[in-house]
Amino acid sequence: MIPGSFAYHRPASVDEAVALLGQFGEDGKVLAGGHSLIPMMKLRLATPEHLIDINGIGELKGIREEGGQLRIGAAATQADILASDLLANTCPLLPEAAALIADPQIRYCGTLGGNVANGDPGNDMPAVMMALAAIYALRGPGGAREVAARDFYHGTFDTALAENELLTEIRIPTPAPGHGASYQKMKRKVGDYATAAAAAVLSFDGDRCASAAVTLTNVGEAAIFVTEAGDALVGTAVDDTAVAEAAARAMALAAPVSDLRGPAEYRTQMAGEMARRAIRTAAARAKGG
Amino acid sequence: MAEKTKISLTVNGNAVEAEIEPRTLLIHFLREHLNLTGAHIGCETSHCGACTVDLDGRSVKSCTVFAVQANGGELLTVEGMAAGGELHPLQQAFVDQHGLQCGYCTPGMLVRAYRLLQETPNPTDDEIRWGLSGNLCRCTGYQNIVKAVRQAADELGQKEAAE
Numbered sequence: 001m002i003p004g005s006f007a008y009h010r011p012a013s014v015d016e017a018v019a020l021l022g023q024f025g026e027d028g029k030v031l032a033g034g035h036s037l038i039p040m041m042k043l044r045l046a047t048p049e050h051l052i053d054i055n056g057i058g059e060l061k062g063i064r065e066e067g068g069q070l071r072i073g074a075a076a077t078q079a080d081i082l083a084s085d086l087l088a089n090t091c092p093l094l095p096e097a098a099a100l101i102a103d104p105q106i107r108y109c110g111t112l113g114g115n116v117a118n119g120d121p122g123n124d125m126p127a128v129m130m131a132l133a134a135i136y137a138l139r140g141p142g143g144a145r146e147v148a149a150r151d152f153y154h155g156t157f158d159t160a161l162a163e164n165e166l167l168t169e170i171r172i173p174t175p176a177p178g179h180g181a182s183y184q185k186m187k188r189k190v191g192d193y194a195t196a197a198a199a200a201v202l203s204f205d206g207d208r209c210a211s212a213a214v215t216l217t218n219v220g221e222a223a224i225f226v227t228e229a230g231d232a233l234v235g236t237a238v239d240d241t242a243v244a245e246a247a248a249r250a251m252a253l254a255a256p257v258s259d260l261r262g263p264a265e266y267r268t269q270m271a272g273e274m275a276r277r278a279i280r281t282a283a284a285r286a287k288g289g
Numbered sequence: 290m291a292e293k294t295k296i297s298l299t300v301n302g303n304a305v306e307a308e309i310e311p312r313t314l315l316i317h318f319l320r321e322h323l324n325l326t327g328a329h330i331g332c333e334t335s336h337c338g339a340c341t342v343d344l345d346g347r348s349v350k351s352c353t354v355f356a357v358q359a360n361g362g363e364l365l366t367v368e369g370m371a372a373g374g375e376l377h378p379l380q381q382a383f384v385d386q387h388g389l390q391c392g393y394c395t396p397g398m399l400v401r402a403y404r405l406l407q408e409t410p411n412p413t414d415d416e417i418r419w420g421l422s423g424n425l426c427r428c429t430g431y432q433n434i435v436k437a438v439r440q441a442a443d444e445l446g447q448k449e450a451a452e
């Protein structure tokens with residue numbers, strides 16, 4: 001399992017990295033944590049001629065709050081997310097999800113940017129980003145642009161990212177105090193991708209749900225934003241009837257394949273169960289539970 | 290033959306320079322270029338943790354890191370744990386508690402446990418299991434590994450208190 005040959009580049013700045021991406025086009029690939037890319041290279045499913053290692057770029061690593069947004073550098077690792085007091089206090093959904101990804105060694109390396117840019121439906125962070133209404137900041141030779149996470153995923157390994165673009169930052173509107181969120185993941189063991197997983201982010205106005213976002217991981221060609229599930233919750237007290245309706249709508253959009261994690265029917269049911277648990281837990285947390 | 294890249298790093302306290310192909314994985318560099326065969330290749334697919342080494346204060350699976358990425362870095366492998374002919378308290382604890390049978394997973398377990406105790410000097414059993422969850426063992430059933438890490442944590446804590 002030896003990867004194909006490539007030339008290695010370690011730019012020191014975003015400008016330099018973007019210039020290299022522009023120069024190499026489809027022959028170049030960004031190397032972040034490497035824990036999706038290197039396994040693919042070992043299997044020769046990826047054979048880039050140039051690797052552009054972004055780990056030497058300090059400006060891609062920070063986690064801060066600015067202008068009502070949580071701004072996370074694309075090269076911040078899952079371990080950085082778990083260690084961040086800012087995120088623990090303002091957006092505990094992120095460390096909750098990070099802790100469910102892979103294992104300690106992989107979390108020291110794997111980056112948030114790599115997780116969301118990768119395009120594998122098994123990745124956990126895309127659904128979390130959709131639930132939080134995150135925005136991805138991209139930089140290419142033509143300049144900078146922003147794409148909403150909810151518009152980013154087109155299919156398996158098919159995203160809005162152009163081959164010469166770098167994801168520089170993930171921008172999350174700081175969730176209002178009193179919001180409740182949860183990520184529920186069913187997996188067979190530590191280091192496994194989800195059989196099915198769901199994220200829910202809710203806010204309340206008194207005892208009525210004021211806003212709700214529900215998303216699913218690994219039960220389709222990409223993460224799924226279930227608009228209809230949120231609609232089923234808004235205006236309700238998130239009682240059993242509303243939760244059941246939201247979960248049914250989530251299951252209606254789930255379209256998993258049968259694989260080693262189980263037959264499609266089972267994985268669809270588990271998507272519904274994960275949605276139920278995520279919604280109930282998010283509601284309890286919003287109410288201070 | 291692809292062009293070689295020059296790297297320099299510190300391995301177990303010694304300065305090392307080498308010319309390697311960028312595609313050389315860190316585990317192959319350690320085992321085949323430096324003859325440090327302590328870190329093992331188990332799965333080769335980033336699952337088992339037998340290849341774990343410590344790079345710049347992080348436990349990494351060296352089958353999933355390129356050696357060029359360690360350029361300028363500080364690396365610790367199981368060969369670097371014993372100091373002055375004396376086993377590291379973690380190594381002694383694995384002996385005392387029968388924390389190994391075939392020993393294949395042990396170098397990775399030791400190096401990972403080393404970093405775990407740096408970050409969490411007095412872990413609960415749950416924290417030990419969580420911290421070692423990236424390392425698989427097919428022999429021991431893990432109980433004695435957890436006991437060994439517990440013993441080492443206690444001993445290192447006492448040493449610290451005495452100093």
Ligand SMILES: Cc1cc2nc3c(=O)[nH]c(=O)nc-3n(C[C@H](O)[C@H](O)[C@H](O)COP(=O)(O)OP(=O)(O)OC[C@H]3O[C@@H](n4cnc5c(N)ncnc54)[C@H](O)[C@@H]3O)c2cc1C
Pocket residue numbers: 029030031032033034035036037038039054074075100101102103106109110111112113114115117118122123124125161165166167168191192193194334335336
């Ligand atoms: C055993 C194992 C278990 C795992 N389990 C899980 C799991 O349960 N859940 C989960 O979500 N993931 C899991 N992963 C994947 C892991 O989280 C990866 O780290 C992650 O998918 C990719 O992040 P990375 O930083 O390693 O990116 P890389 O592997 O370096 O890159 C992945 C892709 O994204 C591109 N890319 C990376 N960063 C950028 C950027 N800034 N701009 C543009 N393109 C970029 C790369 O070019 C590449 O195509 C697992 C991996 C392993 C090996």
Ligand code: FES
Pocket residue numbers: 329330331332333334335336337338339340341350351352353
């Ligand atoms: S050989 Fe590296 S994780 Fe198994």
Ligand code: FES
Pocket residue numbers: 388389390391392393394395425426427428429
């Ligand atoms: S002692 Fe044999 S694999 Fe752990």
